Amino acid sequence: MGAGVLVEASVASLLDWALKRARELGADEAEVSVALSSSRQVKSEGTHLKALSRRSIDAWVRVSKGKRFAVTTVTSLERKPLEEAIEAAVTLASKAEEDPYWEGLPDPEPPLHSWVGYDQGVASAPTSWLLELARDLIAEAQRRPSIRVSATFVSAGESEYHVANTRGVSASDRGTHFSYGVELKAVGAGEGVGFSSVSSRGLHVDIYGVLERATALALDSMRGEKLGTVVKGNVLFRAEPFASLVDALLVPALNALSVLEGFSPLRDKVGQRVLGQLTVVDDGTMVGGLETSLFDAEGVARRRKVLFDRGVLKGFLHNTYTARRMRCESTGNAARVRGAVAIARTNLVIEGGEDSEETLASSSAVVVDGYLLSVHTVNPITGNFSVVASNPYLVKNGELKPLKPVTVSGNIYEVAGGLRPARRVKNTHTGVYTPDVLLSGLTVSG
Amino acid sequence: MMFEDLASPVLRKAGELGVSFAEVRFEDTVREIITYVNGKITALGVSRTRGAGVRVLYGGSIGFASTSDLSRDGLVKALEDAVSIARALGEGGKRVSEPPVKEGRFQVPTVRKHPSTSGLEEKLDLVKRAYSAAREGGAASITTRYGAYYGIVEVYTTDGIRVSAERLVTGISASVVLRENGKTGDGFETYGFSRGLEAFTGEHSPERAAEKALQMAKDSLRARRPPAGELTVITRPELTGVFAHESFGHLTEGDGIFAGTSPLTGRLGEQIASEAVTIVDAGVDPRGGYYYPVDDEGTPAERVVLVERGVLKGYLHSRESAALLNMKPTGNGRAQSFHHDILVRMRNTFFEAGDWSEEEIIRDTRFGLLLDKPAGGQVSEDGTFTFNARIGYIVENGELKEPVRDTVLAGNILEMLKYVDAAAKNVEISTSPFGGCGKWGQMVHVGDGGPTLRVTRLIVGGEK
Numbered sequence: 001m002g003a004g005v006l007v008e009a010s011v012a013s014l015l016d017w018a019l020k021r022a023r024e025l026g027a028d029e030a031e032v033s034v035a036l037s038s039s040r041q042v043k044s045e046g047t048h049l050k051a052l053s054r055r056s057i058d059a060w061v062r063v064s065k066g067k068r069f070a071v072t073t074v075t076s077l078e079r080k081p082l083e084e085a086i087e088a089a090v091t092l093a094s095k096a097e098e099d100p101y102w103e104g105l106p107d108p109e110p111p112l113h114s115w116v117g118y119d120q121g122v123a124s125a126p127t128s129w130l131l132e133l134a135r136d137l138i139a140e141a142q143r144r145p146s147i148r149v150s151a152t153f154v155s156a157g158e159s160e161y162h163v164a165n166t167r168g169v170s171a172s173d174r175g176t177h178f179s180y181g182v183e184l185k186a187v188g189a190g191e192g193v194g195f196s197s198v199s200s201r202g203l204h205v206d207i208y209g210v211l212e213r214a215t216a217l218a219l220d221s222m223r224g225e226k227l228g229t230v231v232k233g234n235v236l237f238r239a240e241p242f243a244s245l246v247d248a249l250l251v252p253a254l255n256a257l258s259v260l261e262g263f264s265p266l267r268d269k270v271g272q273r274v275l276g277q278l279t280v281v282d283d284g285t286m287v288g289g290l291e292t293s294l295f296d297a298e299g300v301a302r303r304r305k306v307l308f309d310r311g312v313l314k315g316f317l318h319n320t321y322t323a324r325r326m327r328c329e330s331t332g333n334a335a336r337v338r339g340a341v342a343i344a345r346t347n348l349v350i351e352g353g354e355d356s357e358e359t360l361a362s363s364s365a366v367v368v369d370g371y372l373l374s375v376h377t378v379n380p381i382t383g384n385f386s387v388v389a390s391n392p393y394l395v396k397n398g399e400l401k402p403l404k405p406v407t408v409s410g411n412i413y414e415v416a417g418g419l420r421p422a423r424r425v426k427n428t429h430t431g432v433y434t435p436d437v438l439l440s441g442l443t444v445s446g
Numbered sequence: 447m448m449f450e451d452l453a454s455p456v457l458r459k460a461g462e463l464g465v466s467f468a469e470v471r472f473e474d475t476v477r478e479i480i481t482y483v484n485g486k487i488t489a490l491g492v493s494r495t496r497g498a499g500v501r502v503l504y505g506g507s508i509g510f511a512s513t514s515d516l517s518r519d520g521l522v523k524a525l526e527d528a529v530s531i532a533r534a535l536g537e538g539g540k541r542v543s544e545p546p547v548k549e550g551r552f553q554v555p556t557v558r559k560h561p562s563t564s565g566l567e568e569k570l571d572l573v574k575r576a577y578s579a580a581r582e583g584g585a586a587s588i589t590t591r592y593g594a595y596y597g598i599v600e601v602y603t604t605d606g607i608r609v610s611a612e613r614l615v616t617g618i619s620a621s622v623v624l625r626e627n628g629k630t631g632d633g634f635e636t637y638g639f640s641r642g643l644e645a646f647t648g649e650h651s652p653e654r655a656a657e658k659a660l661q662m663a664k665d666s667l668r669a670r671r672p673p674a675g676e677l678t679v680i681t682r683p684e685l686t687g688v689f690a691h692e693s694f695g696h697l698t699e700g701d702g703i704f705a706g707t708s709p710l711t712g713r714l715g716e717q718i719a720s721e722a723v724t725i726v727d728a729g730v731d732p733r734g735g736y737y738y739p740v741d742d743e744g745t746p747a748e749r750v751v752l753v754e755r756g757v758l759k760g761y762l763h764s765r766e767s768a769a770l771l772n773m774k775p776t777g778n779g780r781a782q783s784f785h786h787d788i789l790v791r792m793r794n795t796f797f798e799a800g801d802w803s804e805e806e807i808i809r810d811t812r813f814g815l816l817l818d819k820p821a822g823g824q825v826s827e828d829g830t831f832t833f834n835a836r837i838g839y840i841v842e843n844g845e846l847k848e849p850v851r852d853t854v855l856a857g858n859i860l861e862m863l864k865y866v867d868a869a870a871k872n873v874e875i876s877t878s879p880f881g882g883c884g885k886w887g888q889m890v891h892v893g894d895g896g897p898t899l900r901v902t903r904l905i906v907g908g909e910k
Contacts, residue, residue, distance in 0.1 A: 040531070043886075046705025048540065048770070051531035053511040054785050055524075071491035075514040081494070088492055095566045099486045128534045150707040150827050151886070183827070185707045191828040221828065230674045232910040261483045262587035262623060265630070339479035339491025377821035377834030379852050381623060381632045384671070386854035386907040388824075388832040405830045407854050407907025409671065443910045445674040446856070 011036075011077075011172075015164040018061070018082055023166065025090045027063035029105050031165040032086075033297065033336070034059050034077065039157030039177075042130040047138050047149050051127055054157075060336055063089045064104065068096040071339050106320040106330065108168045111294040112301045113285040117201035122176035123158045125203065130154040133207065137182050140211050146222070147215060150183040150193070163299040171299035177290075178203055179429075182210055184218040190404075192221025193390060195371060199290055199429040217370050217391045220402035227394065227406050227446040233365035234418075235408060235442045236357075239425075241368050241389065243432035244375045246348065249412050250280075252380035254307055255343045256322035265383055265413060266313055273311040276419035277353065278437075280308040282317060284332055284346035291346040291431040296334040298341060303332045311416070317343050350434035353421035360422050360438045367393040367400055368408060383413040392446070406446030415441045447551070447610050448474065452498075453602035456521045460502060460604055463529050467503035467542055468604045470521065471742060473784040475597030475613060477879075478561055482573035482590045485581075495597075497784040502528045507538035508766070510787040541769040545745050548606045552740045554614045559642035561594040561616055568643060576620045576652035583660040585622035590652070593617050593879035595891065601744035609744030614640050615736055615891050617879040620655040624663040631669075633662030633837070634819070638878035640737030662819060662837050669837065669849035672908035678814030678841075679855060679904040680807055683874035685820045685835050687894030690795045691883065692823035692831040693859050694725045695894075698752050698760070699778070699790040700767030702827065709829040709860055710758060719756040719863035722899075724798040726751055727762055729777055735794035735875040735893025740777065747777030747793055756863075764790045782888040789885060794877070797896030800869025804898040807868050809844040815906065816841050817853060822881075829859040854907035862904055870898040 015032050022030035034057070041052040059082055062071045070092035072085040133154045141149050160174040181197025194217030196210045237245065258264040266274065284302030286292050293302055298320055306314050318326070319334035319341050335344035361367050370391025378385035386409040393400035418440030425435050449472040460468030474496045481489035497514040498521060509532025513524040561569070569592045576590040596614045601607055617638035624631040635658035639645040646652060681689055694710075702708030710718070729738040729747020740746050743765050750760045763771070764779030767790050780791035808816060816839045823833030835853045839846040857863075875895030882891040 042535075045701040046707065048704070049535055049538065050508045050510065050540075050787065051535055052787055053509075053524075053527045053531055055511075055513050055515075056785055057514045069487075069490070071489070073491070073493040075495050075497055081496070085494070092490055092492065092566060095570075096490050097487055097570070099488075101486070126534075127531045131534055148705070148707055150702070150705060185827050191709060193826050193828045230910050257483075257488065261589075263589075338477060338489065338493055339481065340489035342489075373824040373826060373830065373856075374822060374832040374834050374854055377823070377854065379632070379821075379836070382630055382852070384852040386671075386834065386852055388830065388854060388856045388907065390826055390830070404858075405826070405828075405856065407674065407856055407905055409674065409854065409907045409909050443674045443908065445676075445907060446905055 011162045014077060015162060018086060019164060019166050021083060022063050022086050022090065025087055027065060027090050029064045029166050031062040031105050031163065033163035035159060035161050037157060037159035039155060040127050040130060041153060041155040042127065042134045043153040044134060044138060044149065044151060049134060059085065061085050061089045063093050064102065065093045067098040067100060067102040068093045069102060070096055101325045103324045105165045105167050106169060106298045106300050109301050112303060115287045115292060117175040117292055119176045119202040121203040122156050122178045125156045130156060133180060137207055137211065140207065141182060141184055144215060146186050146188045147218060148185045148187060150185050152182045154180040169299035171295040173294045175293065176201055182214050184214045186218035186222035188222050190222050192218045192224060194218030194221065197429060201288065201290065221391050224402035224404045226404045230443060230445040231365050232443050234363055234438055234440045235444060236360050236364040236367045236436055236438045238369040238436050239434050240428045241370065241372045242437045243428040243430055243434050244372050245385065246432060248375045249378045249380055249383065249385055251345050254317050256316040256318045256326060257343060259316050260322060260325055263381055265381065269313045270315065272313060274313050274413060274416060275308045275311040276416045277311050278308055278419050278421060279310055279351040281306050281349045282345050283349055286347045289347035296332045297336045298334040300330045300332045300334060302346060305331045317345060319343050348432045350421060352423045352425045352435045355420060355422055357422045357424065357436050360420060360436060361395060362398050364395050364438060366444050367395060383411045385410060385412065404446060406444050408442055408444050410439065410442040415439050447600060447608060448598055449600045452516060452521060455518055456525055457602060457604050459522055460525055465502040465504045465529060469501045470602050471499045471784060472600045473497060475595065478594040480569055480573050480592040482577050484588055485577060495783055498524065499784040500524045500528045502532050503540060503542065504529055504532035505537050506540050507532045507535035508540050512785040540766060542765040543768040543775050545607055545765065545775065547746050549608045551610045553612045554640055554737050557614065557642040558644045561596055561643065564643050572618050572646055572652050576618060576656045579653040579656035580620055580622045580660060583656065584624065585660060586625045587623040589621045591619045591880060595879050599742055607744040609740055611740045615877055615879045616641065616643065616645065618646055618652055618655055619880060620659040622659045622663050624667055626667055629667050631663040631667030633659040633666055635659045636878050636880065638876060665837050665849040666851050669851035672815055672850035672853050672906055674906055674908035674910055676903050677906045678811060678900065678902050679906065680811060680814060680816040680841065680898060680900045682818040682898055683872060683895055684876060685818055686797050686896035686899045687876065688820040688823045688833045690725050690797050690896055691792060691894045692825045692833050693863060694752050695727065695792045695795040696825045697859055698762050700761050700763040700771065701790045703761050704767055704770040707827045713758050716758050717756050718758050718860060719753055720866045721755045722800055722866045722869050723753050723756050723863055725753040726798060727792050727795045729793045731794055731875055733873055733875045735895065736877040736891050738793045741779045742781045743779035743788055745775045745777040745779060750776050762790055762792065764788050780890050782890055786888050789888060791885065791890050792883065792892050794875055794893035796873065796875050796894055797869060797899055799871045799873045799897050802868045802870045804870045804872055807870060807898055807900050808841055808846065811841045812843060814841045815850060816846060830856060831859055832856045856905040856907065862901060865901050865903040866899060867902050868900040873897045
């Protein structure tokens with residue numbers, strides 16, 4: 001890429017042509033979007049380096065005929081394949097069934113903020129520099145004799161997104177992403193693993209921070225002892241594992257389509273206190289946010305919305321379709337998935353509380369750090385979770401003693417009353433910004 | 447061969463640029479999805495993916511570049527990108543191993559109703575029938591799905607590979623929620639095959655999927671969380687598959703072996719599991735799974751015995767990993783799409799049959815859990831494997847008692863597989879177009895399976 005301005009005019013005219021063509025072929029309404037991205041990555045399998053370069057084009061067509069709709073995509077901007085995709089979408093929509101709730105595509109609106117997460121430094125970072133960073137990560141990690149490098153990666157990419165529809169939406173955005181990370185294994189008396197990574201929109205480099213965390217986790221886990229019993233009590237989740245639990249368990253329950261169709265345990269809980277004292281905000285406008293953009297996938301402006309205010313459920317994440325069904329405003333959370341416009345979070349911010357991390361750790365039986373294995377298997381329909389913590393610690397006389405991996409189980413809504421967030425909010429580099437959070441009444445075994 | 451004319455000039459140009467090896471991998475595939483939620487279509491789409499990935503070896507270093515521009519200029523630009531970034535790496539120690547076979551066309555046999563030639567009405571009929579059956583069964587919320595992935599991957603290299611591979615996986619699923627007296631029960635069933643739509647009849651009909659999902663949800667309504675701690679666990683075939691995949695499968699992948707980070711490094715020939723354990727990774731098996739006769743490097747898929755009667759026998763390899771370890775490629779070099787580089791991945795991974803029946807195993811168990819319906823799993827390089835069962839029963843004195851739900855199971859590969867003490871004869875191997883296996887940001891379809899299996903010690907993540 002690197003030529004956003006140059007291609008913008010031609011993309012705009014292509015979208016214009018595609019919308020007209022869709023109408024000519026019989027669509028009542030049409031939406032066409034184009035995502036262009038390029039990335040460079042240096043990665044290592046063990047210490048063996050490999051360099052990758054990707055240029056991708058994704059064109060997306062959504063059409064409706066009456067209350068029927070369909071979606072097709074192609075990996076090309078050429079008119080012939082795009083026209084085939086439009087034809088296919090119109091044909092599919094003609095044969096589809098009516099959705100009585102379909103009220104059409106979104107109307108145009110201006111962006112509600114002006115921050116564009118585009119960093120020329122990321123866009124122009126040469127592969128040779130990415131390589132240098134990867135080599136530094138490997139060399140520094142290997143300074144400790146008990147550490148082996150499982151994998152490293154350094155990646156820089158830029159993307160641009162254009163969406164237009166027959167109601168007059170015409171939105172564009174662009175951004176850059178930079179990330180690096182390392183997975184280490186410690187081998188000595190036992191074996192242990194540690195992973196750490198950083199993701200940002202700009203060029204922020206702190207390889208020592210990443211190495212320090214991954215190395216400490218790997219060495220602690222190597223020295224870890226088996227819990228050897230079953231414990232029921234307070235568990236302090238460090239920010240990273242808590243973020244992954246929230247993403248897998250809570251975010252799907254906040255999806256308005258899940259709410260409307262009866263798959264969310266939060267479906268009749270608006271106005272009720274269901275999450276202890278936690279305040280949770282989805283903020284697609286956050287300056288510097290990993291997931292910040294001007295518009296969502298439908299061209300609706302990104303917003304800031306409070307989902308839980310001191311534990312009280314205030315609302316859900318919406319695209320235009322669910323918002324119209326629930327007679328409210330879209331929250332600008334539309335996302336493209338296969339065959340549909342779905343709903344996805346942007347930056348999820350969990351506010352800090354009153355306690356220090358040390359106070360919460362000393363009130364806990366177990367502290368969970370690193371990552372949660374099998375976190376994708378939790379049950380968002382009920383709130384049940386049963387996961388394995390890669391890097392747990394037993395709290396003994398105020399000290400943290402490393403453990404081998406343990407299982408941690410409970411139900412997020414049943415233990416919500418005991419949720420206690422620490423004061424300091426951390427960037428987990430996943431788009432979730434959260435403090436460490438204490439959960440009470442969990443069962444730990446290992 | 448669809449892309450041969452495009453490949454030839456790129457490979458000629460690669461020679462001029464001084465590479466020791468070049469490969470162009472073309473893809474032209476389609477994904478179809480229909481999601482039907484409570485009687486409404488919420489997703490209806492067809493996505494076509496068309497492009498090429500170019501891998502080069504320059505001075506012992508690997509460069510990979512991808513493009514959706516299949517013009518001659520677009521492909522040459524991708525080649526030049528790959529060469530340029532490989533040069534930036536400087537002198538390296540990479541090679542690619544010699545392929546056992548260089549030419550071939552690999553097609554999926556006997557497909558009667560290929561999704562590409564079947565109408566939307568027929569596909570909609572599948573999701574609507576499953577929905578109707580679930581609704582008649584009293585479900586409060588219902589999602590049914592149809593999905594398909596099909597098309598062609600072609601591989602051309604400077605060392606003479608000319609391989610065309612057809613890919614096909616189709617599937618249907620039903621997920622239901624039941625509500626009763628303030629309680630919520632959920633259940634699901636998925637059927638997936640490398641076959642046409644004719645597969646979804648009889649025992650694999652949409653109605654049967656809905657019935658199975660309803661039965662699971664009914665059990666789930668009555669279920670409690672299982673007791674926590676180390677317990678005897680009996681896994682049913684679908685769950686046994688995830689056990690095979692997460693326990694041995696990942697840690698036999700050649701990239702973890704050459705990096706020296708897999709706990710199975712250097713242990714070939716060692717007894718690392720009980721004699722009841724035989725695990726295989728195969729591209730094709732008559733009992734089902736994903737039909738994958740040749741990998742994304744053009745290497746025919748070898749049937750690899752990973753563990754035979756408890757002894758570690760083999761690793762999985764791509765051309766790159768095999769060369770680093772002076773071994774043979776096994777047909778396990780796979781990529782999510784043309785945009786992705788080759789990683790070492792499983793195909794169909796399964797425990798082989800024993801001589802018990804499932805009933806005998808249950809009757810022979812004094813106390814434990816019989817578990818089923820995996821929700822996925824994961825493994826870490828210290829040998830910790832985990833997988834999750836959505837539903838099951840407590841087994842007491844040889845009989846099934848009350849149901850249990852949402853259970854994570856964990857263990858260490860070098861410890862827990864010694865406790866597998868019984869395998870039944872009932873091997874089943876399954877696949878799905880809706881998900882697969884994720885590794886380093888790449889998702890590929892896989893199959894897995896096995897028989898009903900008993901492990902006398904696994905860590906159960908229940909509640910106290």
